[in-house]
Amino acid sequence: MDYVSALVPPIVMATFFIFLVRTIVKSQGGANKAKEDAAVDAVLARAEAGQPGK
Helix, strand or coil: CHHHHHHHHHHHHHHHHHHHHHHHHHHCCHHHHHHHHHHHHHHHHHHHHCCCCC
16 A cells, blocks of 8 residues: 555646646636737837837
């Protein structure tokens, strides 16, 4: 039974990592993509406007 207790933590971490990656991939794009793009564009425009000489 030592092999079971040795394999459980890596399997749990791998499962967690897979679900984390799936969540990140699913949250890209979709209905909120336009709002996220607009927010990024606004921040970039504000940053460019605040830089002197450019």
